[in-house]
Amino acid sequence: MNVLACIKRVPNTGAKIVLTDDNQRIDTSNLGFTMSPHEECAVEEAIQQVESHGGQTHVLTLGPEEATEQLRTALAMRVDEATLLETDGEEWGPRATASAIATAIRDLPDEDTEFDLLLFGNESADMANYQVGVRVAAELDLPCVTGIKSLEVEDGVATAKREISGGEEVYEIDLPAVVAVKEGINEPRYASMRAKMQARRQEVANLEPDRAVAPGTFEKIRLEAPEADDSDAEVLGEGADAVPEIVELLESEVEVL
Amino acid sequence: MILGLVEHESGVPEETSLEALTMARELAAGEETELGAVVFGEEGGALEGELGPYGVEEIYHVTHDRLDGYAPAAWGESITQLVSELGVSTVAAPGTDRGHEVLAHAGAALDAPMATDCIAVDVVDEGETYELRRHRWGGSLVEHARLEGETKLVTAAEHEYPIEEAASTTEPTVSEFTPSLDDAHLRVRVERVETADEEGIPLGEARVVVGGGRGVGGPEDYDKLEELADLLGGTVGASRAAINEGWRPHDDQIGLTGAQISPDIYIACGISGAVQHMVGCKGADTILAINTDSEAAIVQKADYAVIGDLHEVVPELTEAIRETT
Ligand SMILES: Cc1cc2nc3c(=O)[nH]c(=O)nc-3n(C[C@H](O)[C@H](O)[C@H](O)COP(=O)(O)OP(=O)(O)OC[C@H]3O[C@@H](n4cnc5c(N)ncnc54)[C@H](O)[C@@H]3O)c2cc1C
Ligand SMILES: Nc1ncnc2c1ncn2[C@@H]1O[C@H](COP(=O)(O)O)[C@@H](O)[C@H]1O
Numbered sequence: 001m002n003v004l005a006c007i008k009r010v011p012n013t014g015a016k017i018v019l020t021d022d023n024q025r026i027d028t029s030n031l032g033f034t035m036s037p038h039e040e041c042a043v044e045e046a047i048q049q050v051e052s053h054g055g056q057t058h059v060l061t062l063g064p065e066e067a068t069e070q071l072r073t074a075l076a077m078r079v080d081e082a083t084l085l086e087t088d089g090e091e092w093g094p095r096a097t098a099s100a101i102a103t104a105i106r107d108l109p110d111e112d113t114e115f116d117l118l119l120f121g122n123e124s125a126d127m128a129n130y131q132v133g134v135r136v137a138a139e140l141d142l143p144c145v146t147g148i149k150s151l152e153v154e155d156g157v158a159t160a161k162r163e164i165s166g167g168e169e170v171y172e173i174d175l176p177a178v179v180a181v182k183e184g185i186n187e188p189r190y191a192s193m194r195a196k197m198q199a200r201r202q203e204v205a206n207l208e209p210d211r212a213v214a215p216g217t218f219e220k221i222r223l224e225a226p227e228a229d230d231s232d233a234e235v236l237g238e239g240a241d242a243v244p245e246i247v248e249l250l251e252s253e254v255e256v257l
Numbered sequence: 258m259i260l261g262l263v264e265h266e267s268g269v270p271e272e273t274s275l276e277a278l279t280m281a282r283e284l285a286a287g288e289e290t291e292l293g294a295v296v297f298g299e300e301g302g303a304l305e306g307e308l309g310p311y312g313v314e315e316i317y318h319v320t321h322d323r324l325d326g327y328a329p330a331a332w333g334e335s336i337t338q339l340v341s342e343l344g345v346s347t348v349a350a351p352g353t354d355r356g357h358e359v360l361a362h363a364g365a366a367l368d369a370p371m372a373t374d375c376i377a378v379d380v381v382d383e384g385e386t387y388e389l390r391r392h393r394w395g396g397s398l399v400e401h402a403r404l405e406g407e408t409k410l411v412t413a414a415e416h417e418y419p420i421e422e423a424a425s426t427t428e429p430t431v432s433e434f435t436p437s438l439d440d441a442h443l444r445v446r447v448e449r450v451e452t453a454d455e456e457g458i459p460l461g462e463a464r465v466v467v468g469g470g471r472g473v474g475g476p477e478d479y480d481k482l483e484e485l486a487d488l489l490g491g492t493v494g495a496s497r498a499a500i501n502e503g504w505r506p507h508d509d510q511i512g513l514t515g516a517q518i519s520p521d522i523y524i525a526c527g528i529s530g531a532v533q534h535m536v537g538c539k540g541a542d543t544i545l546a547i548n549t550d551s552e553a554a555i556v557q558k559a560d561y562a563v564i565g566d567l568h569e570v571v572p573e574l575t576e577a578i579r580e581t582t
Contacts, residue, residue, distance in 0.1 A: 013532050015554030017397055026398075037497065037514040095370065123357075125513065125533075127393060130357035130373050130412075131364060138365030143444035145329065146361075147354045162354065167452040169327070173445055183514040184507035216406025218370040221388075224399045233546060233556050239565035240573040246545070247577050249561060254522045254543050256465050256489055257582060 001055040001153065001175075002109065003046040003117045006101060006133070007039040007074065009067040010126040016228070023222040025091070026126075035070045037183040038121030043074045044188040045181060046119055049153055056080045056113060060104065062097055064089040068204050075199035076191035082202070083108065085209040092211065093218055094127070098135030100209035105140060107207075117158070120180040122147055137178035145171050146180035258315075258343050259285040260293045262336070262350040262359065263308065268300035270307050273351035276418040280378060280411070281349035282312045284387075287380030288346065293317060294429070295336060295348075297324070305429050312423030316431045317343075321438055327355065328446035333362020335436040340367060340408055346384060352412040360410050371410035372402060376417045387411070395513040395536030416540070458492045460509070460516040465491025465524070466541070468511055470534075471498040472527015472548065472567060479505065481571045482526060488578050494518065496528050512537035526567040530555025547571070 011026050012034040018027040035043075046057045059074040061067045062085040071082040085100055092100075109115060118140075120133030130146070137144030150161040150168070156175050161168040173179075191199070236245040251257045261281035263274040270278075278294065285292040293315040294308055302318040319335045336348060336359065348363060350356035352374050364371040372378075374392040376399070381388055387404040392414050404411070460466065467486040469479055479493060486493045495505040497512060511518055513533040519540030526547045528534060535558055538544060546559035547567045556562045563570055 013394065013397075015530055015532065017394065017532060019398075093370075095368075098365075125394065128374060128395075129371070131361035131371055134358065134361035135365045138362070141441070143330070143441075144362075145445050146358045161451075164354075164450070166455075167450055169447045170449050170451060171445055172448050177445075183510070187503070187507075214368055216368070216370050216408070217403070218372055219403045219405075221401040221403060223393070224390075224401060225397070226399055228558065231557075233544075233559040233562035235551075235556075235562050235564060236545075237563060237565075239563075240569050242563040242565065242570065243573045243577045246563065246570075246574055247581060249543075249545065250489070250522070250578070251581070256491075256521055257578065 001049060001053040001116045002058065002113050003049050003055065003119065004058045004060060004105065004115045005039070005042040005046040005074070005079070005119045007035045007043065007059060007061050007070055007121070008124050009033050009061060009063045009070045010036060010124070017225050019223055019225055023224065025223070033066070033069060035073070036121050036125035038123065038181060040188045041183050041185050042119040042121055042181050043077055043079060044186045045151060046117070047078055048186060049117060053153060055116070058083065058108070058115070060101065061085065062092065062100055062209055063087060071204050072199045072202070073191070075202050076196045077189055078195060081205070083205040083207060085207050087209065091220065094129040094131045095135065095214055096211050098132045099139065099212045101132065102136045102139035103210065104207060105136070114176065116175045117153070118142070118176070118178045120178065122180045122182045133178050133180040142176055142178050143173050144178040145173060148179050148181045149185045151179060151181070151185065258291045258293050258345050259288065260295055260336070260339060260345045260348045261313070262348065262356060263294045263296050263304065264351060264353065264355060265296065265298065265301065265304060268303050268307070270304065271351065272420065273353050273356070273413070273415050275311060275420040276416070277349045277351040277356070277413040278308070278311045278313070279421050280375070280413045280418050282423060284347055284349065284378060284380060288384035290346070291315065293343070293345070295319060295339060297332060302431055302433070305431060308429055309426045310422045312427055313429045314427050316429045317434045318431055319434050319436060321435055323438060323443055326447045328443055329358045330362050330445055331438050331442040332359045333366060334438060334442045335434070336363040337366040338436045339434060345408065347409045347411065350412045352415045356412050360412060364410050367408050369408040369410055370404055370406050372404050373412045374414040375411050376414050378411055394532065396539065397532045397536055460492055460494050460511065460518055463492040463518065464521045465489040466494050466511070466518050466520045467491060468494040468496065468523060468525045468528055469499055469505070470496035470526065470528030471502070473499060473504065476504040478568060481568070481575070485524070485571055485575045488575060491520065496534050525555055525559065526571060528555055529553050530558050
């Protein structure tokens with residue numbers, strides 16, 4: 001079984017998000033980068049499925065050259081192969097992204113390594129469009145389910161579960177299929193130091209994606225960081241000395257006692 | 258026509274759908290066109306009384322002999338066919354798992370752009386263009402954007418759009434709509450629902466949440482938080498750092514990729530206040546932070562703070578509450 005995971009490089013924002021002067025993007029001069037936790041779980045799921053069923057794992061991202069860093073994180077987790085669809089760093093919308101990924105997926109595999117399972121995050125951390133996976137599935141005419149927190153594969157059928165209030169919906173889907181997962185589906189492994197070193201030397205395929213501009217557009221004008229309430233909290237006290245004040249707060253103000 | 262997707266539980270519309278319907282009605286008014294609603298499921302045909310107050314003029318009740326439960330591609334295809342047959346300019350859906358999923362399928366079939374988690378949508382150029390604001394990073398950033406196209410798809414961010422009734426109540430007509438579906442649309446469907454054995458109060462519903470982060474230091478010390486939470490009739494939550502350490506299960510995670518909470522009070526212990534954590538507790542009425550570091554971001558974001566070691570403060574607090582009650 002061959003499994004592909006699609007990931008996206010995003011800034012690892014901290015306690016306060018600062019924008020660039022033109023309000024077009026997050027000021028990343030003091031930030032590291034990462035992938036979304038949902039996508040980290042997609043990578044882990046790809047590895048676990050191949051561990052139990054055999055086959056190859058592949059990780060793919062569309063982004064600037066620097067996104068190779070996130071591909072190497074996946075390689076260090078022991079994904080077999082990685083592909084970068086290199087852009088000039090401009091933000092791509094979900095339709096153009098999906099179309100480029102679908103084209104790459106059609107072109108990537110050799111005849112004997114078609115993908116059986118294409119894993120996505122439920123939503124990207126920075127944009128949360130909730131649609132790249134579904135659009136890729138439609139282009140490739142594959143069945144697709146999103147919001148998945150449990151996945152088992154047997155005899156070419158995936159049993160996938162989605163949390164709803166009070167329980168879980170169960171889906172049974174013939175592979176090949178597209179599945180978008182949520183954090184909690186598994187516990188992503190930590191890469192060993194040795195694996196990280198090896199991943200640095202591993203080859204990353206670099207392809208140039210086509211940016212298809214479809215009619216009808218969604219276009220960012222600018223970003224805005226909403227005014228946070230930065231007035232300091234009222235300090236009730238230090239250490240255990242503050243306990244009477246906390247009790248008072250719970251009793252009279254919040255009224256939970 | 259502007260079409261709103263209405264999810265319902267046995268004929269009672271979900272709040273999030275009424276939020277989306279409020280947004281859809283504003284768009285219909287801006288474009289001087291009709292407001293329609295699309296509903297699925299057996300009881301969907303009996304929603305006239307429920308949707309009249311929101312100004313819905315037509316209800317399209319989708320029925321099909323092969324469509325007995327939720328099937329994302331089939332729902333998306335039904336909406337796609339309604340869009341072409343009725344000349345729908347915009348479909349608005351709630352920003353829920355299903356709302357996002359169904360609309361994404363319609364978006365793919367129509368090759369139409371889709372803006373998710375909107376908090377405001379304005380009609381400009383007589384409906385050629387929308388100018389909108391939407392959430393990014395769980396709402397810690399707002400994106401101003403332009404949406405253009407023959408068909409536009411939008412979802413309303415959950416619990417951001419105030420539900421408002423229309424100035425005058427309508428008497429919607431109900432039309433049964435049978436889409437043409439083939440096997441491909443029915444490859445994914447809910448086969449069955451497994452109910453969970455409820456234990457404890459779900460995080461999302463708790464009136465008191467005691468959160469523990471990396472500052473808790475290990476799995477055992479969550480006992481102290483559990484004791485306090487129990488005493489207050491609440492539940493324990495955690496930060497992603499604590500979950501990554503393996504101290505708590507992922508179900509306990511509060512934040513961007515975890516649960517959203519809206520308690521009367523959130524007591525955050527040993528949590529630094531990263532944006533991805535804080536977007537999960539926007540709904541809390543009051544936040545009390547217990548942290549050794551008076552410079553921690555959470556001390557700014559909380560309403561109240563105690564500067565100190567949680568291992569000392571929490572047990573003393575539990576003891577004091579026992580004495581008072
Ligand atoms: C895309 C993305 C999504 C994310 N989603 C989430 C999410 O859903 N939820 C989430 O929580 N995080 C999420 N994160 C991670 C987030 O950025 C932070 O890394 C995480 O919230 C930090 O957890 P923490 O506050 O427990 O740990 P730390 O940042 O390490 O803070 C520990 C705090 O404990 C205090 N402390 C230490 N000892 C004590 C003591 N004895 N008594 C009192 N205080 C003490 C310290 O002063 C410090 O403030 C996400 C990150 C990314 C990039
Ligand atoms: N630039 C990208 N490169 C690779 N995968 C992506 C990219 N953007 C989005 N995805 C995948 O699609 C999922 C949903 O993204 P979105 O529709 O933006 O919320 C993400 O979690 C990723 O798995």
